[in-house]
Amino acid sequence: MSVTSIRETPRSRKRIDGWRWAGRIFLFLMLLYTAVPMIWMLLTSIKSGFAAMQFPPQWWPAEPTLASYQKLLDPQNSVGQDFLRFFWNSLFVSVCTTVLAVVVAVPAAYAFSRFRFPGRRFLFFAVLLRNMFPAVIFLVPLFILMRLLGLVNTHGSLILTYLTFGLPLAIWLLKGFYDNIPVQLEQAARIDGATRFQAFFLIVMPLSVPGIIATAIYSFIGAWNEYIFAATFLTKNEQLTLPVGIQRFFSENTTDFPGLMAASFMMSVPVVVLFLILQKYFVRALTEGAVKH
Amino acid sequence: MTVHTGYAGSAQAVRNKPPGLFQQMWASRSDYLYVLPAIVVMLVVIAYPIYYTVDLSFFRTPPGLQLRDKVFIGVDNYTTILSSDVFWRVTLNTAIWTLASTVIAFILGFASALALHRDFGGRAILRAILIIPWVISAVAASYIWKWIYHSDFGIIGAVMVQLGLVARQPNFIDNVNTVLPSLIVVNIWREFPFAMIMVMAGLQTVPDQLLRAAKVDGASAWQRFWHVTFPHLRSVSTVTILLLSVANFNSFIVPWIMTGGGPSNASHIWITHIYELAFGRQRWGVAAAYSVLLFIILMMLGYFYVKALSGNEKQEQGA
Numbered sequence: 001m002s003v004t005s006i007r008e009t010p011r012s013r014k015r016i017d018g019w020r021w022a023g024r025i026f027l028f029l030m031l032l033y034t035a036v037p038m039i040w041m042l043l044t045s046i047k048s049g050f051a052a053m054q055f056p057p058q059w060w061p062a063e064p065t066l067a068s069y070q071k072l073l074d075p076q077n078s079v080g081q082d083f084l085r086f087f088w089n090s091l092f093v094s095v096c097t098t099v100l101a102v103v104v105a106v107p108a109a110y111a112f113s114r115f116r117f118p119g120r121r122f123l124f125f126a127v128l129l130r131n132m133f134p135a136v137i138f139l140v141p142l143f144i145l146m147r148l149l150g151l152v153n154t155h156g157s158l159i160l161t162y163l164t165f166g167l168p169l170a171i172w173l174l175k176g177f178y179d180n181i182p183v184q185l186e187q188a189a190r191i192d193g194a195t196r197f198q199a200f201f202l203i204v205m206p207l208s209v210p211g212i213i214a215t216a217i218y219s220f221i222g223a224w225n226e227y228i229f230a231a232t233f234l235t236k237n238e239q240l241t242l243p244v245g246i247q248r249f250f251s252e253n254t255t256d257f258p259g260l261m262a263a264s265f266m267m268s269v270p271v272v273v274l275f276l277i278l279q280k281y282f283v284r285a286l287t288e289g290a291v292k293h
Numbered sequence: 294m295t296v297h298t299g300y301a302g303s304a305q306a307v308r309n310k311p312p313g314l315f316q317q318m319w320a321s322r323s324d325y326l327y328v329l330p331a332i333v334v335m336l337v338v339i340a341y342p343i344y345y346t347v348d349l350s351f352f353r354t355p356p357g358l359q360l361r362d363k364v365f366i367g368v369d370n371y372t373t374i375l376s377s378d379v380f381w382r383v384t385l386n387t388a389i390w391t392l393a394s395t396v397i398a399f400i401l402g403f404a405s406a407l408a409l410h411r412d413f414g415g416r417a418i419l420r421a422i423l424i425i426p427w428v429i430s431a432v433a434a435s436y437i438w439k440w441i442y443h444s445d446f447g448i449i450g451a452v453m454v455q456l457g458l459v460a461r462q463p464n465f466i467d468n469v470n471t472v473l474p475s476l477i478v479v480n481i482w483r484e485f486p487f488a489m490i491m492v493m494a495g496l497q498t499v500p501d502q503l504l505r506a507a508k509v510d511g512a513s514a515w516q517r518f519w520h521v522t523f524p525h526l527r528s529v530s531t532v533t534i535l536l537l538s539v540a541n542f543n544s545f546i547v548p549w550i551m552t553g554g555g556p557s558n559a560s561h562i563w564i565t566h567i568y569e570l571a572f573g574r575q576r577w578g579v580a581a582a583y584s585v586l587l588f589i590i591l592m593m594l595g596y597f598y599v600k601a602l603s604g605n606e607k608q609e610q611g612a
Contacts, residue, residue, distance in 0.1 A: 019514050020411070023407070023408035023411070024408070026404055026405070026408050027405065027408045027409065027419065030401065030405050030423060030485075031419065031422065031423070033482065034422060034423050034425070034426055034482070035422055036448075037426075037434075037437050037438060037441055037482065038425065038426075038437070040437070040440070040441060040448055041433075041437045041440075044440065052446065053445075053446055054446070055445065055446060055451065055462075056451050056454070056455060057446060057448060057451050104330045104331050104334060105331065107326075107327040107328070107330070107331075108327060108328045108330070108331035110327060111324055111325075111327035111328045112328070115321060115324040115327070116321070117317075117318070117321035117324040117325060118314055118317045118318050118321065119318075123328060123332065125599050126335070129595050129598075129599075130335065130339055131536075131539070132539050132543075132591045132594060132595045132598065133339075133543075133588070133591060134542075134543035134545065134564050134587070134591075135543075135545065136543075136545065136564050136567045136568050136571075136584065136587075137342070137343070137346060137584045137587060137588060138338070138339070138342045139568070139571065139572075140345075140346065140349065140358075140571055140577060140580065140581065140584075141341065141342035141343075141345035141346055141349075142338065142342055143358075144345070144358070144360070145337075145338075145341065145342070160338065161338065163334055163338070164334065164335070164338040164339060167331055167334060167335070168335075171331060196323075221428060224430070225429075225430040225431060225432070227430075227431065227432050227545075227546050227550075228545055228546070228568070232572065242430075242432075243430055243431075243432035243433075243546075246432060246433075246436075247432065247550065250436075257440055257443075257446075260436055260440070261436070261437070261440065264430075264432075264433035264436050264437055265433075267429075267430055267432070267433050268428075268429040268430060268433050271428050271429060271430070272425055272428055272429060275424070275425075275428045276421055279421065279424070283490055283493075283494070284494075
């Protein structure tokens with residue numbers, strides 16, 4: 001080993017250490033920025049209304065209580081009745097949207113990935129462009145359309161609308177997955193006498209299960225968190241989904257911050273849990289399209 | 294055209310003369326069956342609304358949205374918009390909102406991705422925590438931050454008071470001067486994880502050999518980043534920035550739930566303003582005209598988006 005390389009090693013290590021420390025400090029600050037609001041939500045949700053309204057604030061709840069959660073989850077209580085109903089409505093709408101989005105998107109994404117029919121590029125970009133348009137543009141015409149179809153004040157109107165933004169994303173995510181499954185697998189099946197549909201259904205489908213799971217989570221999260229259409233299409237209290245329900249619910253009674261924080265937490269739990277369990281698939285699918293498009 | 298896939302493509306290659314468009318379409322008629330359900334859904338709920346919005350923008354419609362009583366007024370709705378002061382105020386807000394949110398969210402996401410790229414203990418947990426704000430509902434996020442900014446019991450104000458920076462709790466979101474920056478902080482909180490995920494994926498495509506070769510050649514950490522890593526992230530960065538700017542331009546829930554556009558329009562952006570015009574003041578025609586203008590702007594952004602995406606495709610084919 002030469003003298004220069006011995007002299008250079010400690011210097012370059014020092015430089016890398018500088019970067020590493022900068023990275024660590026930065027990550028710590030980002031952790032604070034990200035986590036403090038969520039921790040504050042949790043801490044507030046286990047305070048009494050009185051304890052939450054103090055100055056200077058009680059950083060740590062002196063007498064933690066689960067009263068807010070009990071109230072929300074108690075079917076005997078009118079607050080709990082509403083909250084649980086909103087919860088089930090959200091669940092119903094989100095599950096229906098997810099199932100339909102996957103059923104419609106799987107064949108479409110497969111076709112966009114494998115077939116070379118005329119107009120394919122145009123249609124695919126048309127699908128992608130949908131993601132660019134805000135809900136507000138569609139709000140008035142869809143409201144009129146739903147009125148025509150007699151769907152105002154039904155969950156059907158939401159499921160149909162959520163498909164419009166769920167589908168393009170689902171198609172985009174799934175196409176990325178199909179692009180990565182070798183065509184040779186289907187060609188081999190075709191040589192063995194399978195029809196094109198059989199090749200798709202028996203060979204490709206099972207391989208794309210991770211992609212389908214990712215797509216399903218994405219649709220579910222999108223539908224679960226949607227606010228603007230639900231706020232417009234639904235007027236009856238018993239139909240509201242969680243985001244709208246919580247808003248209506250607390251706009252009359254804004255002083256109950258522990259209750260509001262508990263409700264926000266409960267609303268976040270299903271999507272965060274789903275996401276944490278399946279994040280590997282999810283992140284892979286989301287980025288596949290962008291990176292190797 | 295790509296070579297790597299497609300039965301239809303390979304079948305065509307065998308023939309001597311390229312078939313006409315209609316022949317091609319007829320030959321691939323079974324292909325269309327796969328995309329038909331998707332196209333039908335898209336036509337009903339996308340093409341029709343766009344057509345309808347353009348149509349409505351030339352009419353005055355009574356508040357109750359009785360469509361039989363609508364009156365054709367030409368481009369009056371458009372002139373009304375362009376001659377109002379609120380329009381320019383809201384446009385400026387939208388520009389600040391979109392630019393600041395996009396640039397800062399991207400920088401924070403990019404830096405987080407770089408810092409998370411090297412392996413260390415607890416990396417997976419840290420990454421998961423950083424992504425959570427992006428997953429939870431925007432409505433919940435708005436309420437959490439509304440509570441954090443609360444003018445009597447908010448935690449940020451309390452810390453500032455305790456440190457002696459201010460005499461009494463600042464009123465973050467009821468103040469014309471601070472409301473927009475305060476909302477941008479919330480928006481960035483929700484969006485930097487998206488940039489982070491995208492850049493992390495991009496980092497995985499940077500070839501290790503190149504980095505090692507650069508190291509052997511004596512390139513510093515910064516030089517390696519600038520000459521090897523960064524060029525590989527260019528296309529993913531373009532797509533991410535475009536997606537972020539579109540999402541920010543279109544964001545609704547955070548400003549709507551937190552302030553409803555107030556105080557005195559200081560936090561109204563285009564989307565919340567359109568919503569208020571339509572469902573608050575029931576000025577359907579004006580709202581539709583706004584939507585058409587919005588549509589035109591987004592089509593231009595969309596043009597760049599498609600160009601960026603096809604740029605990636607070409608790059609891949611060339612490689």
